[in-house]
Amino acid sequence: DICKYLKDILSRKHYKTTIVDCGREAIENVNQTAYDIVLLDLSLPDIEGYKVMVHIKQKNPESIVIIITGFASIDSAIKTLRKGAYDYIRKPFERQKILKTIENALENKRLRNDRKKSEVALRESEERFRNLVENSLIGICIIQDKKIVYKNREQRKILGKLPDSFETNSLEFLHPDDASKVKHFYKGILSGKFQTIETDFRFSPSSKFKEQVDVKWGQCHASTFNYLGKEAILVNMMDITRAKELEYLVMIKHKMASLGRVAAGIAHEIRNPLTGINSYLYTLEDICDEDTFSTEDIEMTKRIAGQIQTASNKIESVIKRVLDFSRPGTPKMVKINLNQSLSEAIKLSSATLRKKGIKIKTSLGDNLPECYGDAHLIEQVILNLINNATQIMSEKDVKKIIKVTSYLENQSLFVRVADSGPGVPVKLTERIFDPFFTTHHDGSGIGLSLAQRIIADHGGTITVGRSEWDGAEFSIELPLEKRIGPR
Numbered sequence: 447d448i449c450k451y452l453k454d455i456l457s458r459k460h461y462k463t464t465i466v467d468c469g470r471e472a473i474e475n476v477n478q479t480a481y482d483i484v485l486l487d488l489s490l491p492d493i494e495g496y497k498v499m500v501h502i503k504q505k506n507p508e509s510i511v512i513i514i515t516g517f518a519s520i521d522s523a524i525k526t527l528r529k530g531a532y533d534y535i536r537k538p539f540e541r542q543k544i545l546k547t548i549e550n551a552l553e554n555k556r557l558r559n560d561r562k563k564s565e566v567a568l569r570e571s572e573e574r575f576r577n578l579v580e581n582s583l584i585g586i587c588i589i590q591d592k593k594i595v596y597k598n599r600e601q602r603k604i605l606g607k608l609p610d611s612f613e614t615n616s617l618e619f620l621h622p623d624d625a626s627k628v629k630h631f632y633k634g635i636l637s638g639k640f641q642t643i644e645t646d647f648r649f650s651p652s653s654k655f656k657e658q659v660d661v662k663w664g665q666c667h668a669s670t671f672n673y674l675g676k677e678a679i680l681v682n683m684m685d686i687t688r689a690k691e692l693e694y695l696v697m698i699k700h701k702m703a704s705l706g707r708v709a710a711g712i713a714h715e716i717r718n719p720l721t722g723i724n725s726y727l728y729t730l731e732d733i734c735d736e737d738t739f740s741t742e743d744i745e746m747t748k749r750i751a752g753q754i755q756t757a758s759n760k761i762e763s764v765i766k767r768v769l770d771f772s773r774p775g776t777p778k779m780v781k782i783n784l785n786q787s788l789s790e791a792i793k794l795s796s797a798t799l800r801k802k803g804i805k806i807k808t809s810l811g812d813n814l815p816e817c818y819g820d821a822h823l824i825e826q827v828i829l830n831l832i833n834n835a836t837q838i839m840s841e842k843d844v845k846k847i848i849k850v851t852s853y854l855e856n857q858s859l860f861v862r863v864a865d866s867g868p869g870v871p872v873k874l875t876e877r878i879f880d881p882f883f884t885t886h887h888d889g890s891g892i893g894l895s896l897a898q899r900i901i902a903d904h905g906g907t908i909t910v911g912r913s914e915w916d917g918a919e920f921s922i923e924l925p926l927e928k929r930i931g932p933r
């Protein structure tokens with residue numbers, strides 16, 4: 447009969463089959479074994495085929511049920527399809543048809559299994575990432591439509607309880623001195639002017655900044671990205687309060703050390719003339735001890751008085767230089783044309799350079815924007831750098847070139863003064879900016895410290911490196927805008 451016929455064609459395709467004759471037997475079998483496929487005739491001698499189908503599906507939802515039906519019961523076959531049967535085959539059927547349906551069903555099941563597996567894998571990986579982000583030691587939050595839509599544990603710890611809405615005009619937890627900087631960045635990233643920003647700021651972890659509460663330092667990196675199909679800002683944040691405290695301590699230590707060196711410098715400068723004065727005084731004392739004064743003695747006394755005067759003038763000039771250094775005029779900041787200051791300084795030194803056989807090259811950037819500064823002081827800085835280079839190259843038998851370059855980069859103007867001298871030994875690079883540090887026997891060691899002071903007053907930096915001729919290259923950075931906040 448039909449079952450035997452089916453078993454026969456299926457065995458030939460290496461399917462393992464079991465035949466049962468009635469609904470009850472089918473149910474018993476299904477209870478024991480989870481079949482891949484059940485071929486079920488709807489008209490059974492004992493139970494309605496439909497009920498058997500429901501039972502199979504309940505017992506083992508993964509089993510595929512294919513209904514075999516005569517023309518008369520097509521309606522009920524369709525009903526079973528709705529209840530989860532995979533397909534139905536009408537009697538009489540062809541061998542090819544049944545094999546094809548079974549193959550399709552198995553393939554379908556395999557695909558479903560695969561999909562389920564990848565769904566599980568995806569869920570697991572999502573879970574893993576969520577755990578990673580949630581337990582990260584970096585504060586992470588996502589801002590979308592000016593609202594915080596996600597923040598991890600560390601972020602909640604750093605910023606405390608914050609309003610979820612992140613309007614540019616609120617952000618009241620920021621230190622007033624840093625607020626405008628952060629808001630400027632935030633607006634920039636909202637408007638698409640910046641893609642990423644990196645900044646540090648002070649804040650207090652409460653909804654409103656309170657100086658008396660604990661003020662903290664945060665380092666923040668923010669970038670735009672697509673979150674759930676919409677533009678958002680990913681913010682990474684770190685509590686760097688401790689680092690800032692240490693930085694401050696190191697700075698104080700540095701200052702103390704440098705103060706110590708300054709004191710040593712002053713002591714050294716004053717000791718020589720002082721030793722001179724002392725020995726002159728002894729000689730005077732000797733002369734006074736004599737009973738009578740000869741004209742020679744008087745001459746000698748006069749000479750000694752003159753020498754004491756010179757030595758004391760020297761001491762006075764040291765003191766004057768110290769005072770000049772500690773009280774330089776505050777720069778009168780106006781919009782200036784940097785290249786003009788550079789050209790002026792070059793012009794002033796050109797006579798000396800020519801005399802010493804030093805070639806000066808310039809490469810001044812075209813159309814540089816104006817920057818805030820004191821033209822006179824900047825000129826003084828450049829003169830100092832040119833003088834230093836001139837001095838060191840005159841002492842040594844080296845190629846003699848000085849090159850002055852200016853250019854614009856990242857909202858800052860840069861000036862480089864490079865020379866072809868011997869360069870600054872690496873171990874001295876820190877010290878050359880110290881007041882009174884000099885390697886010249888007649889130098890006072892004030893030039894570079896004054897330059898550094900002036901540039902710092904402009905909100906800029908000055909550093910030393912190697913030039914293309916392996917000499918020294920001093921590099922000055924001047925911000926275009928007046929720097930916001932103390933940095």
Ligand SMILES: Nc1ncnc2c1ncn2[C@@H]1O[C@H](COP(=O)(O)OP(=O)(O)OP(=O)(O)O)[C@@H](O)[C@H]1O
Binds near residue numbers: 838878879885886889
């Ligand atoms: N272009 C340079 N190449 C190599 N060394 C330099 C250069 N410029 C400065 N230095 C080193 O840095 C030291 C400090 O320079 P700084 O201008 O402060 O003082 P100084 O030139 O020695 O004295 P002053 O400028 O007060 O007369 C110099 O003594 C020198 O050792």
Ligand SMILES: [Mg+2]
Binds near residue numbers: 830833892894
């Ligand atoms: Mg100098």
